[in-house]
Amino acid sequence: MAHLIALWGAFPGWSRIFLWDLVKIVAIIVPLMLSVAYLTFIERKVIGYMQVRIGPNRVGPRGWLQPIADGLKLLLKEIIVPSGANKTLFVLAPVLALLPALVAWAVIPFTNTLVLANVNAGLLFVLAATSMGVYGVVVAGWASNSKYAFLGCLRSAAQIVAYEIAMGFALVGVLMAAGTLNLRRIALEQAGGFWHWLFLPLFPLFLVYFISGVAETNRAPFDVAEGESEIVAGFHVEYSGMTFALFFLAEYANMILLSALTAILFLGGWLPPFDFAPFTWVPPLAWFLIKVAAILFLYLWLRATFPRYRYDQIMRLGWKVLIPVTLVWIGVMGFVIFFTPWAFLFYR
């Protein structure tokens, strides 16, 4: 042990920081990937029960090994590159889809102390990282040299640009209420019971944020980029094997990311809903995970309940409903904070 410590001390300073950060990154990515695998399983089970079926129950006890079997199957399948496709971009596209979904986790605070990078402009960083996710879809659609994939990628580009604006405006409201861009401090602003959480004063923005989150992750009922009934499977129609699996990983990692962000921005992050005994015994990380799981369940519930939106209706909802709602609410907030004695409603 002693000479292990000596060996560690022999590394130059920057490489020690680098290696230690690498360990932390692995400590975030590995549980995240496991959650993604089991989220697919839970999704099939939940939707199964909602539709009065059993869901997967053959592989392992009660079907618990199903995601492992799925992963192995995808790993062993052949990757087919369509003729006339742009090979480099075709292979690069799933990586471009997955990377932003993982990068954004760098600034997510799991508890008050458990955060990889506690940066000042954390919220902006997350927005910038998630806004790059669309490149995976767009490049995949173009590089596949297929009509259906191309239609899917055009739909996705237009949809994400529309809903990112609504999402950004919803976050402006959060910034006005919290007064900081640092995700950790935004959560700490909501301390002291659930009536201090931001989802109450910002309820319209909370709804807009959640809806545009569903649209940003290309989930039902906004999954026109895939749209099986019209354009086969949209942007990933030509993908098979591991390249297809990466798109899947990206979609589910984005879902978990947006749920975590919703929990931090609107539902008090790791803070308990009541500040007294039985609730404060539960560790902060457990509260955080409970909130994330609850929001993820909403995603699955939505998918089991609603039919897919028609494309023009999606655009109408984004531009003519969600964006005006956020603009009006930001105006109301600004007016109340600066010109009325009820500023305490929004700003502590």
Next chain:
Amino acid sequence: MTFQAGVFYFFSAVLLWSAAMVVTIRNPVKAALFLVLAFVSAASLWMLAEAEFLAIVLVLVYVGAVMVLFLFVVMMIDVNLAVLRQGFGEYLPIGGLVAVLMVIEIALAVGPRQFPAMRAGVSPAIVHHLSNTRELGTLLYTTYVYPFEVAAVILLVAIIAAIALTMRRRPDTKYQDPARQVEVRAQDRMRLVKMPAEPKA
């Protein structure tokens, strides 16, 4: 060489290479993607200069929104490069002159002489406890509020002008009114008719 210097040279090299690729590569979609790479490397350099707000906004606005729309258009048009390359030699002298002038102007405008604080070296203690975003916001909305608002109005005029120039009402376009669609009842669309059963022939 410190670690920071290594990172700086890496991203500078990527930036120069990708910028060169934007103008030399034949495929317009790939050129747009290289432009994205150039933006990201430039943002990384700004991040290294502790201008994190500018770096993130560059990625958010240019990479996340502007270039997506750009790609959207570039992917759909069919560019004939042979036509574009016609007259390359004719335009080379004047184009080269403009390029040289631009480089000189940029060097004069953003050369080291314009940043005395940068050369003098601000103590890191001052920089570290300031929030980049807050300082920029305060400056933009107090000292520079009029130039900022004027720029915003000019952009608004440009947006409205672009829409006004390209919008034409086509008489044969069909629109839907969602409010009327929601209000519709079954009896508006369907008529039940009672008919006697026909006798067998």
